[in-house]
Amino acid sequence: MKLPSRRALALGLAALLFLAGFGWLVATQGPLARVKVTVAKAGETTLDRTLFGIGTVEARRSYAIGPTVAGRVAAVLVDHGEAVTAGQLLAEMDPVDLEARQAAGSATAARAGQLVASAQAALAEAGSRARLAQASSERYADLRRKSFVSQEAADAKVHEAAAAQAGQEAAAAALAAAKDEARRAQSDLAGLGKSRAHLRLVSPVDGIVTARLAEPGSTVVAGQSVVQVIDPATLWLRVRIDQGRSAGLAVGLPVDIALRSRPGQMLKGRVERVDLVGDAVAEERIANVSLGEAPGNQAIGELAEATLHLPPAAKALAVPAAAVKRVGTENGVWRLVEGRARFAAVSTGPASADGMVQVLNGLAAGDAVIVHSNRTLTPDLRVNVVDTLVKAAP
Template sequence: MKPFSLVSRRLALALLGAVLIGALAFVVMRAGPLAPTRVTVVKVSEGRFAPALFGIGTVEARRSYLIGPTAAGRVRVVAVDVGDTVRPGQLLAEMDPVDLDQRVAALEASRARAGSAVAAAQAQHQDATARRELAIVNARRYIELGEQNFISVGAVEARRQEQTSAEAGVSAAQANLDAARQDLRRLAAEQAALHQQRTNLRLLAPVAGVVIGRDAEAGSTVVAGQAVIRLIEPTSLWVKVRFDQGRSAGLAAGLPAAVVLRSQPSQPLAGQVVRVEAVSDSVTEERVALVAFDHLPAGVSVGELAEVTLTLPATAPALLLPNAGLQRQGEQVGVWRVDGSGGLHFAPVRVGRSSLDGQVQVLDGLDAGDAVVVHSEKALTARSRIQVVDALTGLLR
């Protein structure tokens, strides 16, 4: 009985060892490094989609105004505050005139004096004109008497000299009158300039708008051109959006847009591209477009971030593929195609436009119905063994 028990025990141990080796081999082949790579597969199908562009932008004002003095000076009073709504011509701030009012008064006095000088020059011109007329009459009479030998030649020459002197007096009086009038015009121009300077000290609203900045307070000194008040037209708000240059094909004015403000994430706002900037950003490789709101939302603020999605015209029917299936092998872009026997073949493809939901057009390299690997647990090669699953779960190796 002992030899039989020993043989049975050995057979049992051998059978157990075989089972363990088989189980280990099964585990190695199914879950170990020799196990097939799990992949998800999709069949290429024909379809069409509406491409879209996505970008991030900020709300800006198309028409904004920096209102400040035309000459250096001290701020006398600021009449508005940030957030105030103003009407055209409303006083926003005023600069200290210093001695400008006194200079205007002095110039008014000088202009009055120049007016008196013009009146005096006119009187002198009239007197000189009367003297010339009398000299002309006397000279004519003496010439006639001289021709009849009633008076001497010397008397005739004396009257002619009086006429010449009278004409010179008229010319001098006319010159004095012209000079007085020019001086009066000069003073009038200077007075108008001072009045304009005095008017420029009152900083008025050029349009109806909202105050977004109060950059100086009463008593502070500002230089020419420095802004005291910043004003915008709220109806001119738009979004300055940046798009990736590599995905900006089709970007043009007139495209419909959906704008989502950071402060209103659940309320997409309708808009439209009104301008595409001719200059792109070469550093960030972005193109810039301006999107206007169809209806201005309430409570929007300048500088607020916004997400903008542009809808492009629908594409022509073409083969569609998830862009996650695209792979690069060297210099070629392609996909891993699964044949009928489960083998893998790398198929170079030429792709077209893509959508925001991950679909891409396949222009060449595949046929409708081809099975293509979309996701895999690890990098694939032409010798990889694969196992097609519905979805990948767990951590990728």
């Protein structure tokens, strides 16, 4: 029997080593290799619960100042960024013919006053005639009883007294009408005065001008803003929080605020209001947070990061937030069961600042959950637990 040569033995040994290496590579690094995962255990802890949201700086009190009737802008006396005081004139509308109408209204009111005086004089004259006619009628009646005058003469005096009394009543009615006309003229004049005052656009508060929306010569309609003013003392954050993590959101919660312009400076705030109407499209709830001691020259519309602190939860079952995944329509975690990945749907509560999230149901204390994996997990996939997925740099 002829023995194989050394060359054949060397080639065979090399082939065996190659096949062994290739098999090891496929089994440990290739598509047949187990998925590497990092694992954490669900455990009870005192969870410092927090809610996180992105907010914008807004003014709680904003005033859009404009005319109550259509007209042309005569002057705008302030510009964007200027500080104004309550009652300060900001802009003025062109009165057009209002001054002439006021002059006509003043003349009408004066004439109405003169008519009242004339009617008062006429009433006094009619009263005097009525009294004289009544006295004359009484004398003639006495003379008729003594047969010194005829019945016809006595009846004529009675008629004169009645006519004089009717004239007095007519004069009184004319005086009442004149007074009503005077009041109407005064009301018209006062209305013109108010219209003139409404053409002067003044600031209702001490504030800052944030917008100059019209220029002199522009025509604006009733209710259109010419100048916008905010009260800088009412700045707050309008924070949007994911509805799925908003459990526990309430008025009074303390808030840490990091403005985008001051990332290293942490401001303190407080939840002042939680809007009843949320954003159904973005699935967010809206909390309004006071800024506390806001820095000066704060820009409206600046973004900020808000961390809301809820009361700590004692003996809360918690897992790393990175372990919670969404598979299909369910939120859950991948459990490690006998070396295989098993998906379990869970309900989660608030998260803490250190990356832990409360599990309300679906897990028990001590359950091992997969935090990170180097590939997408599927049910019953065999996995290999490692300390870290990233090798430390030498």
